[in-house]
Amino acid sequence: MDDDHQPQIGLDLWKTDRPETGWLHEVECELCRRCGTDSKVARQDLETFVTRVLAKHGVPAEEGDTVARVLVAADLRGIASHGVARLGRYLNGIEAGYIRPGVDIEVTEAAASIATIDARHGLGQVAAARGMNLAIAKAQQGGVGVVTVKNSNHYGIAGYYVQTALDKRLIGISMTNAAPLVIPTHGTKALLGTNPIAFGMPAARPPDFLLDMATSVVTRGKLEVHDRNHEQMPQGWAVDENGYDCQDPGHVIANLVAQAGGGILPLGGRGETFGGHKGYGLAVMTDLLCGVLAGSAYGRDVNDLKRELPKGEIAAPRVGHFFLALAPERFMPLSVLEQRVDAFITMIKRSPKANNSPQIFIHGEKEHARALAHEKSGIPIAANVLETLRAIATKCGVEPPRTLGGS
Incomplete structure (x- = not known):
């Protein structure tokens, strides 16, 4: 530039x-x-x-x-x-053939506030929108809605679905597991996805609070952007097949495709000094909800298109999602909650700035x-x-x- x-x-x-x-x-x-x-x-x-x-x-x-x-x-x-x-x-x-448009999605409503969805390998965005909308409907009816989705595909940005809850003035959570790209703390083999988490709560003034984050240092997409732009990535994003820091995004991506070792680091980076074990724990938590609980693939089995299949099954990513919507007026009047959120945001933004920084940002503001x-x-x-x-x-x-x- x-x-x-x-x-x-x-x-x-x-x-x-x-x-x-x-x-x-x-x-x-x-x-x-x-x-x-x-x-x-x-x-x-x-x-x-x-x-x-x-x-x-x-x-x-x-x-x-x-x-x-x-x-x-x-x-x-x-x-x-x-x-x-x-x-x-x-x-x-x-x-x-592993993404099947137009497929009938199976919805099972186990309780008034709970539902499970079998996406049957349909488009991830379609299954996810169905899941979040169902959670919203249940929250509007009974105060809370929780929906899991199995046998899905990549669903895009997690924050999109939380925004649909915010538009209804609800609290929203959206999570998904993903193909194994991230190494566990002290490991060298990618076993976990970037496994994003999104959370939103309505505020009195826009924008609402909307956290949308990967549980890794970065997403694979960020590596791809650097690779497309022929740019080195910052040290501390990923490691090579030997566990050493690597700034060549193309090399890391090639290793991930070939399952040759190395991968993206969990949020917090290498080891435990800066909390890498915490990002690792958040990734595992997401996979427990989206994979294990949802009945979908988890860990290294997500997006494994080469695995041996039982008769009648198709090779598919089998991504899992988790959605929650919560009606804040079940706790206090919505206007009161929004004012409290706004006061909290204002307190943070008006606090002292470090190193002559012009402002402190709130998640979703940028x-x-x-x-x-x-x-x-x-x-x-x-x-x-x-x-x-x-x-x-x-x-x-x-x-x-x-x-x-x-x-």
Whole structure:
């Protein structure tokens, strides 16, 4: 990036509702490296493109709309690692037969507040949306809803589903297990997924509190972004097959694909000095809920497409999810809770700043600001991702996403 680079997103797009925050301008200026109009796409156009491509692969319109909304929501919030760059992954899964669009999802309601879902290897976003919506309905009816999902696929960003609960002014939790990419503390073999956790609680003023985090130092998507950009990754993200720090994202990804050893470090990093065992514990907790409790795959069996299969089974990722929705008015009036959350956030944001930092951020604040900006000015898409989307468009016989620059 040039030293004299001027961000191209106007300051007016970043005004917040919190006087203690003021302006949120270029939260991460790296997002602006490719922010010329020749790389920006309007949200609606991007969603329409994804839906049309999925339709060409036999995905029913309603399911395609759901997948498109989840993918584009990630790009809208600046989480490019989980956005439309992943479209090809889903198409490959459909073509290979382990992602089954249009399949009948089985729902079993074990109790008034509990349900289990067998996704039957359908699209992860579709099964997850069904699970979260069911948890929300149960919470609205009885105060709490808990839903597990088994035999699913990658479901995108965990925070998307929590946001649907927040939109209903409910507290929400969303978790999923994932393919083994993360080594356990003191180990050298990837046995755990990045296993994200999302939690949200409504506040009086936007944005609501929304924590969306992997239980690893980073996600695989972050490694892929660095690899696509031909950039070294920071030391402490991952280790090689011998357990040594590795800054070559391509090497780590290749090892993970080949199951050759090494992988991403758990949240907190190597060993226990900085709490790596805590991130490791959170990853195990997520897998216990999403894999073991849900009756789905867990640990190294998630996304194992080469395992020996019982007769009649298909090789599939068998990802598991866990959703919880909670009605806060069962504890106190909603307006009281929102004011209390707001007061807590304000207390944190008005506290002393370290090293001349301009402000302290609350989880979900940066993503909210980026979404407001990108909704108005367009979503920046990396050049290599645009190239891939155009190749997909040509193969499918649909119009490629139209950039705001006209190309």
